[in-house]
Amino acid sequence: MTFRATCLATVFAFCAAGPLAAQGKIDVAIIGDPDTFDPMVSTKDVVSIVTQHFMETLYTFDDNWQVVPLLASDMPTISEDGTTYTIPLREGVSFHDGSTMDSGDVVASLNRWKEVASRGMAIADQINGIEATGPAEITITLSEPYAPLTTLLAFSNSAAVIYPEEILADEIDEPIGTGPYKIKARQPDQYTQLVPFDDYSQPGAAAGERAQIPDEIRFIPVPDTNTRIEGLLSGQFDYADSLSTEAFERIEASDVAEPVLLEPFGWSLFAVNHKKGLMTDLNIRRAVQAALPYDDMLFAAFGDEKFFQTDGALYPEGWSWHNEAGTELYNQNDPEKAAEYLEEAGYDGQPLRILTSRQYEFHYQMAEVARMALEMAGFTVQVDVVDWATLAQNRDNPDLWDIYITHSPFLPEPTLTSSLFATAREGWANPEKEEILDRFTRETDPEARKEIYAELQQKVYEDVGLIKIGNFNVVQGKSRALSGVTPSPWPVFWNARKEQ
Structure with missing residues (x-):
């Protein structure tokens, strides 16, 4: 058994007991329980919102929707004919099982992406090859130019996330990523508990700091809209996704919560x-x-x-x-x-x-x-x-x-x-x-x-x-005590801070 497989049960402990007490806990109400933690195979927002905290891609977006490096160390070098992308990789990036990411993991992950992800399958016929051209470099060769390639590699659903090569399979029930948080516990239909990954390697400045401020982030599936609203107004939830527009003025008038309007x-x-x-x-x-x-x-x-x-x-x-x-x-x-x-x-x-x-x-x-x-x-x-x-x-x-x-x-x-x-x-x-x-x-x-x-x-x-x-x-909603969350279709909570 490999080191990665040995550590898997510890890293991904889906336990039935309640989440551990922690300081700086953030409770987030989402519309339902993610049906997978493998973002390659899903285009659902509820999957993206949760998995982006522990799975990462080669590229991401900055605040202006420009593609910037994340697990890549720089933007790709593109051949004059637009068919060859050489991508340098960050070195010293750790997976949650303690192993180190290398070009073999990236090549294997991207090959799986083009086979199982809807966005990857859309361009699979145009990919002639994905190969490791160095310990910290990969090269993607296309049959013809494909202008949106880096944007596809940056997106968080049907996502080209990077896994350890050893765990890759048609279905991945227990993902291991490189993100700032890792899964501590999950109780289906009740919560998913994330805690900081101590060996997280921060990306470059372009991708923004992932500060790991909360000691615990809990994503709580709350299918009923009114229940999400009432929980926000009572202080049970620090953040609530996808609220009815009818509740906007009521939330706005609250001393506890405030609305977050994404427009358009x-x-x-x-x-x-x-x-x-x-x-x-x-x-x-x-x-x-x-x-x-x-x-x-x-x-x-x-x-x-x-x-x-x-x-x-x-x-x-x-x-x-x-x-x-x-x-x-x-x-x-x-x-x-x-x-x-x-x-x-x-x-x-x-x-x-x-x-x-x-x-x-x-x-x-x-x-x-x-x-x-x-x-x-x-x-x-x-x-x-x-x-x-x-x-x-x-x-x-x-x-x-x-x-x-x-x-x-x-x-x-x-x-x-x-x-x-x-x-x-x-x-x-x-x-x-x-x-x-x-x-x-x-x-x-x-x-x-x-x-x-x-x-x-x-x-x-x-x-x-x-x-x-x-x-x-x-309309989303947040506690008036919560800061550090940028309004987004897929809000992230690694920089969230709650006044006591």
Whole structure:
């Protein structure tokens, strides 16, 4: 048995007893229990929020969404033809089992990433090789230029995290990382307890200090929105994720807590099943697109216009990717036109299955308004309401849904939107879209990429690759005694400090 395997049981002690008493404890209420601690295989925010504290990638983002080194020691050296990336690695970085990261661990981890991670699989065909070209250096060779590569390597979900080579397998139940915290204990559906990793090696200044201030961080799954709110207001939780907009003024008036408004946060969308079922028919997709009343859906979900924007552009104004291509097909709210598409499709009343959850209450509210509008257009609608963990499992089975409701923050690189790729669970494989996407990822000139992205947005609307509902802001909440947490879709707590 290797040293790493021997230490594994100690490092990753999933114990049934309560967490140990500690000074500087931070309690964070999240929407549910992560169904995995392997961020390679998940795109769920709840997984990213927790795992980013103990798993790390070669690169990360600074406060301006610029890619900066994390486990890499510098940005890559890129060949003139854009196909060879030579990446230097930091030396002396320890894994939680006491072993030291080297190029072999990085190569093995990235090879697994391109096989099991949705973002890795999206570019796997363009990777000719990943090899160690020194003890602290790797080289990635591509078949053609891929402009977003470093952004993909920096992202925290479907993440290219680095594991010890010896633990790699198709499924990793007990992860070992390099992050500033490590798992001390976990009680499923009750808490995950993290404690500082004593041998953590700080990254360079560009990545920011990870100060390990709390002696303990507890992530507590609280599926009910109101329970998260009440726990925040009572002082039970120091931070609470994904709160209802209706609670904003109540939290704002509290002496104990204060709201954290992320504005603009991102966009809500209906993910479309292109693999099986009703939505494989373009006329059915167009009927859904024509029928939906986005203003009504957003108002039902968020209650006040200060929390949403009815906007068809996939990126809002102020982002370099903003354009209006295809948006004439947004917010049609035309049941008669939808009925015409249904007639052309020969629709026979088969239920349109919408998969959603109440753990994100705004998803459910949008589903209910959508149901009424779609029924007015002639659809038979079946809304399947499940918990988020079940939704995450069921959406991987194309036999179980036609649409599932989700959302995403605005991401710095459009190709981080996995729904655009045929390899994603939705399976959108339009040949014209593939050609546009291929040109977009090969192009390195920023202005040319913006023009190609407008073509891609046009195709999203024409082929109904996905259905954007609108932009929205997110309410989180924090204790007034808590500082050191930067508002983010994926808040981190290694610099959090709580006044006693």
